[in-house]
Amino acid sequence: MNHYHTPLFTALRRHAACKPLQFHIPGHKKGSGMDPEFRTFMGDNVLSIDLINIVPLDDLHQPAGVIREAERLAADAFGADETLFSVQGTTGAIMTMLLSVCAPGDKIILPRNAHKSILSAVIFAGAIPVWVEPEKDERLGIEHGVTLTSIRQAIERNPNVKAVLLINPTYYGTSIDLLRMVKLIHSYDIPVLVDEAHGTLLHFHDRLPMSAMQAGADMAATSVHKLGGSLTQSSVLNVKGNRVNIRRIRSFMSMLTTTSTSYLLLASLDAARRQLALHGQALVEQTIRLAHETRRQINEIPGLYCYGEEICGLAGVYQYDPTKLCIHLEKLPLTGFEAERWLRETYNIEVELSDLTNILCLITIGDTERETARLIQALRHLSQTFRLDDNAVRHIKASVVPAASQFIVTPREAFYMPAEPLKWSQAIGGVCTEFVYVYPPGIPILMPGQRITAEIVDYISRHVAAGLPVKGPEDSTLQEIKVIMEDGRQHETVGPTGG
Ligand SMILES: Cc1ncc(COP(=O)(O)O)c(C=O)c1O
Incomplete structure (x- = not known):
């Protein structure tokens, strides 16, 4: 396949260059009908391709032209049989996965640390969740993956489950032995769905954990917008094999998707795929190197701990994604949330998230040493400002979510x-x-x-x-x-x- 091509993005540019007289939505008509300040800020290029599903530009609801071509290229890049573009974020892709395999009353195995989109899908589908507890990390106060044993037990107790959904990697960057897990679940002929929201880059470098498609999962919802370079809200659903029904999957995706699909989002997926397919390996290589060096420097700062290779082998952790820096405030007397606020107010730095004892910083293909140097400088200052005496006792305890309490009704x-x-x-x-x-x-x-x-x-x-x-x-x-x-x-x- 020719990954230099961007069928959708190119078709949009060509269409805009022909300057057709438009009597269709969007009513701003290339910006002319828009608030002038917003128009100027957005720029003519962006507004000229803010188009809709007119015939030359294909239709996401039944792609047969340039969108279909772009999806085929994406499938090739992600190692999938089929890729569906989502303009409803990974939330839309997750809901599609779950609804396409569960009818009302069907059981599905889910890790208890499932994202809210999964639970919303459970409610829409009328499915019955069978919960599996993820492994807890009491030191860091975070959760990792589920184990082979706990999934095997859940299947043995519920042999009629319709699917198993896994989260891989976690938000904090750890991953399970996905290959063995998929083999185990497939040995019962049950499809495996993967929430791969935080794993867009996995497929493009062999020093990152294995991707869902490499491990042979049936479906994976992958947030290209989070780490893969496309616009916010654009995502993909990757599908492989014949345990799941691609026609049904497409029809659920269509049911869940706006009829006014954003071509800006779709074109950004097309372009992100080109970049990942052509340069993903090199970009990720550079990102990993930068993240490793940043991690090394963080671990020299008194009071902080950023886990690395040593995490592999803990319960629920097989591999880790080095580009995610989970910075544990091990010996600093402030919460992750307070550290997040301090970094904002003192250094104009925004982190990805904070919890009681950690902040999470993502090093991505958009970062350079300039950004990481500033982060290190800020973290050194944070440590100097708040560091406890060696004998002092830190009063904030890491705290993991309690195990799920009983479900009384669905x-x-x-x-x-x-x-x-x-x-x-x-x-x-x-x-x-x-x-x-x-x-x-x-x-x-x-x-x-x-x-x-x-x-x-x-x-x-x-x-x-x-x-x-x-x-x-x-x-x-x-x-x-x-x-x-x-x-x-x-x-x-x-x-x-x-x-
Ligand atoms: C684990 C996980 N799954 C799914 C989602 C949903 O992704 P999106 O925001 O693209 O809808 C998120 C979002 O943060 C997430 O963290």
Whole structure:
């Protein structure tokens, strides 16, 4: 395949260059009908290709022309049989994967640290989740992957499951032995779906963990926009083999997708694929080198620890992605969130995310030594400002999400049941009907259908108290949560706002 070609991007440019008289949407007509300041800021080039699915430009809902050609090239680049472009982020690709294999009442095996998009898909599908706990890292306060043993046990107990969904790599950059995992799951003839939101580059360098397609997974939702160089919200769904039905997958993707697809997003996928296919290996090589050097320097800064190779072999970790710097504030007396704020206010640095004891910084194909040098300078200053005496005790403890509490009803049933808003202290013992998550990373701490326990409320309280972005409930002030109360409940006095 000729990866120098960009069929969609080139068709858009050619179309715009012909200057057709447009009597179709978008009504701004190449910017003429737009707010002048915004138009100037965006520029004529961008606005000239903000087009829609007119005949010469193909249609994402039934691609047969330039979009189809661009998708074929992407499939070749990602090692897939078929690639579907998504303009609904990886969220859209994940929902498509899950809905295409689960009918109402079907079971699916999911890791408990699944992203909220997976849980939303469970509710839309009416599927029944079979939870598998990821391995916990008590030192760092993060979660890694699931083990072969726990997946085997879940399948043996639920032989009628319709699929297993895995997260690989995790947001924090660790990955499981995906090849063996896929072989294990396929030995039961069950399809494997992979949330590969944070693994776009895996396929393009052999010193990164194995990609889902290399491991033989049936489907993988891959966020090209996160790390692969395309515009925010553009993503791909890669499909391989015949355990899953490509026609059904396309039809779900279409059902979930706007009819006014953004050609800017689609063209950016086409161009990102060209760059990755032609230069991915070299770009990733450079990125890995930069990340390794940055990690080395971070580990020389008193009070900080950034895991590396030594993490491999811990439970749930087979390989790691060195480009993700999980900076653990091991001996500094501040939370990750406070460090994030300090970096913003003192150095104008924005990190990817923070939690109680870590900040996550991503080194990408867009970085150079100039950026990493500034990060190192800021982290040295952070350490000097906050460092504890060697004998002092750090008061912030790493804290992993408590194991999932019991599901009393399915997420979908809970979501549609009448529920009353209650103060958190009164909600303990009840059945939750809403999601509660910290975003990022967007992993639900509580889900519809789940019993609310004192342990979970305490975990949420600590995050709220630390100022972390806890989201999800209709009451965004987090005073109340909508709950189905059963008879005989116990009230306890602990709440996420400390009350
Ligand atoms: C693990 C994981 N899966 C899925 C998603 C959804 O991706 P998107 O934001 O492209 O919809 C995210 C987003 O952060 C994520 O972290």
